[in-house]
Amino acid sequence: MAMGSVKHALDAAMDAARWAPSTHNTQPWTFSVSEQEICLRADPDRKLRVEDVSGREMLISCGAALFTMRTAMSCEGFEPVVRVLPDPDRPSLLATLRLGAEVQADESIHALGGEIERRRTHRAGFADVPVPDALVEKLVLAAADEGVKLTPVRSVEAVSVIAALTQAAQGVQAQDQRFSLEVIRWARPPGSSRTDGVPAEGYPREAARTEPHFPQRDYAWGHDWGSQTDQRASAATGVVAVLTTRGDSRQDWIDAGQALQHVLLYASAHGVSAAFHTQALEMELLREFMRQELCSGQYPQLIMRLGVTFDDKGSMRRPLSEILW
Ligand SMILES: Cc1cc2nc3c(=O)[nH]c(=O)nc-3n(C[C@H](O)[C@H](O)[C@H](O)COP(=O)(O)O)c2cc1C
Structure with a gap:
């Protein structure tokens, strides 16, 4: 695996994850990279202390960021190797993601990847067009x-x-x-x-x-x-x-x-x-x-x-x- 393409894929995954939805757009996550592995953590300073006492919505938001990283890694041509809550002694570490085997993502994954930045939350009624x-x-x-x-x-x-x-x-x-x-x-x-x-x-x-x-x-x-x-x-x-x-x-x-x-x-x-x-x-x-x-x-x-x-x-x-x- 060429080092350049590894770094590019990790950067692309983290860059994409920023566009995940999060409650009130708090973006309650941090990323770090060590030994070609991304660590995803929740950022407790960005937790909603009144609305989200348990941190449930914060972790849902971080889960959305995790799926986004998986999708972006696949689009970059690598199978994502994910461990969720890998270490009970480090509860703030929500997941680690490593680049696995080089694989050609199929069209359906690329279709998801193409929506990462485009998708937006809607806050009103919808047009009179049925959802099939x-x-x-x-x-x-x-x-x-x-x-x-x-x-x-x-x-x-x-x-x-x-x-x-x-x-x-x-x-x-x-x-x-x-x-x-x-x-x-x-x-x-x-x-x-x-x-x-x-x-x-x-x-x-x-x-x-x-x-x-x-x-x-x-x-x-x-x-x-x-x-x-x-x-x-x-x-x-x-x-x-x-x-x-x-x-x-x-x-x-x-x-x-x-x-x-x-x-x-x-x-x-x-x-x-x-x-x-x-x-x-x-x-x-x-x-x-x-x-x-x-x-x-x-x-x-x-x-x-x-x-x-x-x-x-x-x-x-x-x-x-x-x-x-
Ligand atoms: C767990 C969770 C709960 C949310 N709850 C609401 C909500 O009650 N009302 C709302 O308008 N948006 C809600 N959102 C959407 C966020 O406000 C939105 O994702 C964020 O502002 C970023 O905007 P974007 O999704 O358009 O990129 C929620 C998102 C998440 C992940």
């Missing part, structure tokens, strides 16, 4: 590849219940100063030079309500922030889907993150975007209610809506120099 059932089935298989269950919620009643839980959680969080301050802390004002947080271009100034209503988080917080693209005609809910795991361990959270990014990249390669609504899962009682009543006892890790949108949104990431230790 066959694609939803492929997304279910993509999650299953990572040992995680993706359940499209087909019953109108169940969708209404999930919307109502989201409304309840959003209502409570909006009135709780600790939650609000945390959202404001991660809302990026227009023109800001910071390279993390949710940018004002990442959500519409005005959006039509979906029926049932899935409230967004209030990143604008009373300002007239938000992109001016006209979203009023986009009011479709899309397909509501829930990612669940059998257990609720750190390994399960990392797996959920890997499954999330697999699903998102596959969807993006087929013209479908996702909107996330995780408020209800941040409130222990509501999460437990969902687990028992709607998820057959499995642990809900992420609630999303999948649909088609034609608008362009911005996002940004920290440079590798800030993340690489």
